[in-house]
Amino acid sequence: MIIDIEKGNLRILVTGGAGFIGGCLVRRLLKTTNAKVFNLDKISYASDLSAIRESPNIYRHTLIKVDLKDYQKTFKAVKEADPDIIFHLAAESHVDRSIENAEPFLQSNIVGTFNILESARKHWDNMDHSRKKGFRFLHISTDEVFGSLGSEGKFSEKSTYDPRSPYSATKAGSDHLCNAWFHTFNLPIIRTNCSNNYGPYQFPEKLIPLIIFKALNKLPIPIYGDGTNVRDWLFVEDHIDALILAISKGEIGASYCIGGSNEKTNLEITKYICELLDKRVPINKPYTDLIKFVKDRPGHDKRYAIDSALIQKELGWQANNSFEDGLLKTIEWYLNNQSWYENIQKNSGFKGERIGLNKNF
Numbered sequence: 001m002i003i004d005i006e007k008g009n010l011r012i013l014v015t016g017g018a019g020f021i022g023g024c025l026v027r028r029l030l031k032t033t034n035a036k037v038f039n040l041d042k043i044s045y046a047s048d049l050s051a052i053r054e055s056p057n058i059y060r061h062t063l064i065k066v067d068l069k070d071y072q073k074t075f076k077a078v079k080e081a082d083p084d085i086i087f088h089l090a091a092e093s094h095v096d097r098s099i100e101n102a103e104p105f106l107q108s109n110i111v112g113t114f115n116i117l118e119s120a121r122k123h124w125d126n127m128d129h130s131r132k133k134g135f136r137f138l139h140i141s142t143d144e145v146f147g148s149l150g151s152e153g154k155f156s157e158k159s160t161y162d163p164r165s166p167y168s169a170t171k172a173g174s175d176h177l178c179n180a181w182f183h184t185f186n187l188p189i190i191r192t193n194c195s196n197n198y199g200p201y202q203f204p205e206k207l208i209p210l211i212i213f214k215a216l217n218k219l220p221i222p223i224y225g226d227g228t229n230v231r232d233w234l235f236v237e238d239h240i241d242a243l244i245l246a247i248s249k250g251e252i253g254a255s256y257c258i259g260g261s262n263e264k265t266n267l268e269i270t271k272y273i274c275e276l277l278d279k280r281v282p283i284n285k286p287y288t289d290l291i292k293f294v295k296d297r298p299g300h301d302k303r304y305a306i307d308s309a310l311i312q313k314e315l316g317w318q319a320n321n322s323f324e325d326g327l328l329k330t331i332e333w334y335l336n337n338q339s340w341y342e343n344i345q346k347n348s349g350f351k352g353e354r355i356g357l358n359k360n361f
């Protein structure tokens with residue numbers, strides 16, 4: 001059964017819709033569908049609703065400010081949204097913060113996922129037959145649950161779970177809960193595991209916006225360890241395409257791996273961004289002069305890479321943005337929206353400082 005997201009007049013619940021990827025999804029849903037979009041988010045340091053508020057279709061958006069760690073409030077929120085489908089993105093998402101303090105990761109990513117699953121299950125149990133058939137719950141996860149690769153091979157749906165940071169361990173836990181709620185309770189769940197995203201509106205603790213803002217402010221650009229750790233980068237809009245396909249056409253109970261086939265070392269990315277900035281906003285020296293190698297992240301995974309063959313073959317997904325195009329769009333956006341960063345800094349208190357250094361490492 002195909003779920004018609006565009007024309008289905010659906011009620012859609014997005015958790016974490018005030019974050020980077022969730023916000024991009026909410027904006028897309030407001031733009032390309034006629035759905036009522038319910039955005040459940042606790043509104044944390046990583047949240048930003050400014051872009052959503054600019055949507056001409058904002059009247060179809062409802063913010064439900066709830067922390068998923070609270071079961072009663074989560075249950076009430078699901079009741080209020082009365083969703084036809086749920087995209088579950090809410091999570092604590094930054095590895096360094098999970099090293100600094102893992103507790104909020106357990107609360108949001110594990111307890112929070114349990115609470116939304118239980119609330120969704122009760123909601124689904126009470127739906128009438130025709131709505132029940134079309135109900136879907138999409139759980140959005142990361143490739144980091146599979147651990148770290150050597151120089152060869154790629155992660156796929158068949159990869160073994162081997163999480164190595166508090167963040168990835170809690171995301172792995174949430175994946176397992178979803179799998180259990182599908183097998184045990186038949187809740188129609190689909191899961192996705194995606195590689196590193198980048199694009200506009202990403203909180204500047206993450207690598208690409210951090211490099212851009214350090215460079216634009218002529219501050220040292222920190223590179224963890226020797227900079228040879230590899231990530232597989234995907235432009236956020238391409239991830240959104242995959243999520244919409246997965247919930248519309250994905251097989252219930254299946255998981256899909258999503259990646260950009262853009263493997264780059266952290267040092268390569270940094271040098272590439274520096275060269276683009278040299279051309280676009282030159283200063284009196286190359287931006288690469290700002291690069292500073294710093295102590296490595298504890299337990300830093302060496303390499304991630306994704307084999308997206310299944311979602312390409314079964315759902316017809318492909319990334320539409322090359323890394324070069326996506327990065328150019330991203331840099332251009334940050335250059336034109338420096339006041340966004342200043343506001344984010346003011347609201348969150350984050351000033352680009354290093355966190356997550358385990359003294360025993």
Ligand code: NAD
Pocket residue numbers: 015016017018019020021022040041042043044045046047048066067068069088089090091092093094107108109112140141142143171193194195196197198203
């Ligand atoms: P983000 O940190 O930018 O946003 C997360 C949002 O979730 C925030 O608005 C936050 O307030 C909300 N949230 C967190 N805990 C909550 C709770 N307990 N209750 C309600 N809301 C809560 O994260 P992101 O980068 O947009 O990632 C979104 C999802 O995608 C996460 O599940 C993440 O694991 C997954 N993912 C991210 C990437 C990536 O590269 N960013 C890659 C693959 C998968």
